[in-house]
Amino acid sequence: MFIKRQLAIIVMMSMGFLALSGYFLNFSVLREFTDRDAPQWYMIIAGFAAFLGCLNLLQLHIQKVVNKQKNWQYSIFTLLGFIIMIVFAFVYKNVDTPWGPHLKDENSSFYWMYNFIYLPLASTMFALLAFFVASASYRAFRIRNFEATLLLISGVLLMLGRVPIGAIIPWWVVVIMYVSFLFAMIASKIKNRKVFFISFICVNLLCLFLGFQLEWNTSTPLFLLIPSIQEWIMAVPATAGSRAIMIGIALGIVAQSFRIITGRERSILGD
Amino acid sequence: MSNLKQYIYFLIIPLIILIIYFLNPFDVFVDGNQLSFVSMLISCFMIEYFIQKAKSGEEIYMRPIPAMKAMEEAVGRATEMGSSVLYVPGIQGLDEIDTISGIIILGHVAGMTAEYESDLHVPCCVPIVMEAARESCKEAYLKKGRPDLYNDRMVHYVTDDQFAYAAGVNGIMLREKPAAVFYQGKFYAESLILAETGNSVGAIQVAGTGSSSQIPFFVTACDYVLIGEEFYAASAYLSGSSEMIGSIKGQDYVKLLCMFFIGIVFLSSIFNYFGIFVFDIMSLFKINIIN
Numbered sequence: 288m289f290i291k292r293q294l295a296i297i298v299m300m301s302m303g304f305l306a307l308s309g310y311f312l313n314f315s316v317l318r319e320f321t322d323r324d325a326p327q328w329y330m331i332i333a334g335f336a337a338f339l340g341c342l343n344l345l346q347l348h349i350q351k352v353v354n355k356q357k358n359w360q361y362s363i364f365t366l367l368g369f370i371i372m373i374v375f376a377f378v379y380k381n382v383d384t385p386w387g388p389h390l391k392d393e394n395s396s397f398y399w400m401y402n403f404i405y406l407p408l409a410s411t412m413f414a415l416l417a418f419f420v421a422s423a424s425y426r427a428f429r430i431r432n433f434e435a436t437l438l439l440i441s442g443v444l445l446m447l448g449r450v451p452i453g454a455i456i457p458w459w460v461v462v463i464m465y466v467s468f469l470f471a472m473i474a475s476k477i478k479n480r481k482v483f484f485i486s487f488i489c490v491n492l493l494c495l496f497l498g499f500q501l502e503w504n505t506s507t508p509l510f511l512l513i514p515s516i517q518e519w520i521m522a523v524p525a526t527a528g529s530r531a532i533m534i535g536i537a538l539g540i541v542a543q544s545f546r547i548i549t550g551r552e553r554s555i556l557g558d
Numbered sequence: 559m560s561n562l563k564q565y566i567y568f569l570i571i572p573l574i575i576l577i578i579y580f581l582n583p584f585d586v587f588v589d590g591n592q593l594s595f596v597s598m599l600i601s602c603f604m605i606e607y608f609i610q611k612a613k614s615g616e617e618i619y620m621r622p623i624p625a626m627k628a629m630e631e632a633v634g635r636a637t638e639m640g641s642s643v644l645y646v647p648g649i650q651g652l653d654e655i656d657t658i659s660g661i662i663i664l665g666h667v668a669g670m671t672a673e674y675e676s677d678l679h680v681p682c683c684v685p686i687v688m689e690a691a692r693e694s695c696k697e698a699y700l701k702k703g704r705p706d707l708y709n710d711r712m713v714h715y716v717t718d719d720q721f722a723y724a725a726g727v728n729g730i731m732l733r734e735k736p737a738a739v740f741y742q743g744k745f746y747a748e749s750l751i752l753a754e755t756g757n758s759v760g761a762i763q764v765a766g767t768g769s770s771s772q773i774p775f776f777v778t779a780c781d782y783v784l785i786g787e788e789f790y791a792a793s794a795y796l797s798g799s800s801e802m803i804g805s806i807k808g809q810d811y812v813k814l815l816c817m818f819f820i821g822i823v824f825l826s827s828i829f830n831y832f833g834i835f836v837f838d839i840m841s842l843f844k845i846n847i848i849n
Contacts, residue, residue, distance in 0.1 A: 311595055313588050329653055333686045340685025340715035347714050358733050412721035416747060419754040423778040529770055532786045534816060536768045539787030540655050541601050542809040546794065547658070551609070551801060554665040554793060555658055555690065 295556045303548035345369065375400055440468060441520050448517020458503045458511040462494045568607045572599055593843065600815070605808030612804025620803050625764055625782035626795050632738035632762045633670040641737035642677035643667070646727055646752060647691055648743020648767070649683040649720055655790075656768040660743030661690050662793040663766070667740055668698035672707055680713040681730060683723045688715045724748035728755045741765040741780070742789070745772045753779035766792060787813075 302325070309321025348362035348369075375381075375397040380389040389395045393402075428439040447453040470487050477483040498504070509515040546552035579587055579595055587595075612618050636643045645667055647660040664680065671678040678695065682688035692713045699708035716726040728751065731739065739756040741749070741763070749765075749772040756763045757779050765776035766784030776783045784792055787809065794802035822839070829835035 307598075311587055311591055313585055326653075329651075333651060333684070336685035336689055337718075338685075340682075340688060340718075343685075343688065343715045344717075347711060350711075361729070408725075409719065409721045412725050412751065413747065416751055419750045423750060423754060423775065427778045532770050532773065535786030535788075535813070536770060536790075538601075538809050538813050538816070539790030540768065541598070541812070542605055542787070542805055543655060543659060543790040543793075545602055545605050546802065546805055549606075551805070552662065552793065554662045554694065554797070556693070 292556075296550050296553060299556065300548055300550045303544070307544075307548065341369075372397070372400060436471070441524075444513060445517050445520060448514045448520075453513040453517070456513050458507045459495055459498060461511045461513065461516075462498060463491055466491050466494055564607075564610075567610075568603055572603045575599060601809075601812045604811050604815075605805050608808035608811065609801050609804040612800040612807070615800075618800065618803050618807050620795065620806060623784070623788055623792075623795065625766065625784045625788065626792055628762070628764055628782040629667060629740070629796070630670055632740070632764055633667065633674050633676060635762055636671075636737035637674040637676040639737040642679050642734055643671050643738045643740070644727075644731065644734070644736040644756075644761070645678060645680045645740045646743070647680065647682060647687055648741075648745055649723055649748065650687075650744035651684045652686050652690060654744045656744035657684075657687055659768070659790050659793060660766075661687065661694050663740075663742045663796065664691055665694040665698045666793065666796040668695040669702050672699045672702035672704040675704070675707060678712050679730065679734065679736065681716045681723075681727050682713065683716060683718060683720075685715055685718075688713055720746065720748055721751075724751045727752055731755050731759050731761070735759050736761050739763045741767070741776065742784075742792075743767065745769055745776075750775040750779060756780075 305317065306321050306325060309317050312318075344365070348365045350356070351359045351362040352366065375395070376390065377386075379396060380386065380392075381396040382389055382392050382394045384392040384395065390397050392398055424442070428435065428442060430436050430439060447456065466487070470483070470490075474483065477486070503511065543552070547555070576596070576599065580592075582589075608618075633643055645664055647664060648654075648657050650657050652658060652661075668678055680688075680691050680695065682691055692710060695713055696705075696708055699705050717723050730736075731752075732755065736756075736759070739761040741752060741756075742765070745752075745767050746769065749767070749769075753763060753765065753776055763780035764782045764784075765780040766789035767773065767776065768786075768789055770786075773783065773785055777785075791806045791809070794806050823843070826835060826837070826839040830838055
């Protein structure tokens with residue numbers, strides 16, 4: 288019981304305290320421990336755990352196949368992949384390169400399996416992300432409330448600003464976009480459609496007239512250029528939001544680490 | 559704790575430490591980390607102060623966080639539907655604080671599944687995380703008096719590779735159709751692949767991560783998300799212990815202090831720009847280099 292409870296807590300607290308002290312105390316032994324030895328210890332323990340992981344994977348899938356549990360057919364593929372890679376890594380190399388370096392030899396069977404089976408499969412999974420981004424964006428951009436509308440508008444402006452066509456969109460199109468956005472916001476306040484439509488046209492014409500008078504077609508102000516708007520969105524509101532979250536995350540990490548180092552948070556040890 | 563003791567613990571002791579640090583006798587401290595040290599000291603003592611306050615019985619209000627309340631609802635829903643609960647602890651090792659937080663939350667979720675007698679499924683990406691997760695679940699089931707419901711197969715290893723893991727977890731989701739899915743840990747590009755698949759099977763999804771770049775994806779695809787510090791506070795919140803909740807209040811006061819400093823920097827930058835106050839306050843914040 289002492290080993291499982293108290294000793295584990297003592298090790299956790301002392302290691303946490305040592306790791307923290309390594310940043311502030313000028314002892315070369317301590318610094319070497321925190322910078323080099325401790326990560327190496329972790330790697331060694333993780334290495335042993337990797338062996339346990341492989342055993343667990345094998346055990347789980349062999350049991351599935353032997354007991355013919357639900358969806359046991361998929362486990363055959365897992366086991367096959369596992370065994371084939373082990374054979375090509377440790378039993379059959381197909382090249383004259385010595386054992387070990389043969390893993391990086393382009394002509395070895397292991398490399399072939401990695402290059403022509405594993406990599407395309409991983410790339411396929413990664414490529415799926417594009418479709419998932421599209422479906423997620425569709426859901427996020429659906430106009431349900433003011434925030435979703437803002438998200439849609441900034442999303443469209445960002446997308447336009449990041450492609451070449453965004454740079455050639457003339458200022459008057461952006462003016463119409465601004466006016467449309469303004470009228471979309473006040474649309475619920477104006478009940479009479481005719482009044483709404485006429486005022487929309489009039490404001491547009493007025494803005495365009497003003498633009499031509501101020502010679503915006505020769506010297507366009509930055510707020511009417513899509514790439515500049517895109518840059519502003521990324522540099523100001525997006526950065527402000529992400530920094531706020533990052534400050535919160537940093538403080539959360541400090542508090543969590545403090546709870547762990549002082550031994551108050553013991554649930555990681557199952558306590 | 560009496561006022562005198564409080565005064566000594568939370569004012570005199572930090573002051574003595576600071577004096578020793580800045581005097582730096584025998585060159586004991588690394589030079590250049592002053593800002594980190596001072597911030598760390600203030601944060602730690604402030605958190606400790608509120609922990610002690612909570613311990614002494616002071617009532618601490620904690621605003622309700624929907625995602626944390628939804629965790630129990632999600633497990634309850636899974637039980638009603640007769641489906642399993644899937645818990646994804648991220649793709650990083652135990653050297654990441656996010657993973658540690660994920661494992662801590664797993665303990666609480668496992669406690670809920672033990673109480674509701676619903677199935678729990680924890681596919682792991684890193685073997686060492688699998689071992690920690692097993693221990694956490696085993697203890698949670700034991701604590702709830704249901705060790706009979708626990709089996710080692712509920713926490714299992716899938717693979718170390720990011721996208722292979724995503725494929726494996728997606729497969730589990732599509733085959734088992736869990737009613738509740740939890741994503742708590744460190745995630746990268748696979749976050750959206752997982753969350754969108756979970757969404758497609760109609761699971762109630764609760765996510766939490768410290769990866770700021772993945773939060774938007776989770777917000778889009780999940781029902782509830784623990785954003786930023788909420789994720790780290792979740793374990794304290796779920797434990798219900800007054801000490802732990804006190805630490806969250808301390809953390810909030812540190813945040814208030816940060817806001818105050820941001821305000822000072824903002825004002826002094828304006829004054830500096832107009833030449834009213836010729837001192838670049840930012841230089842104070844640039845001296846700290848942890849190497």
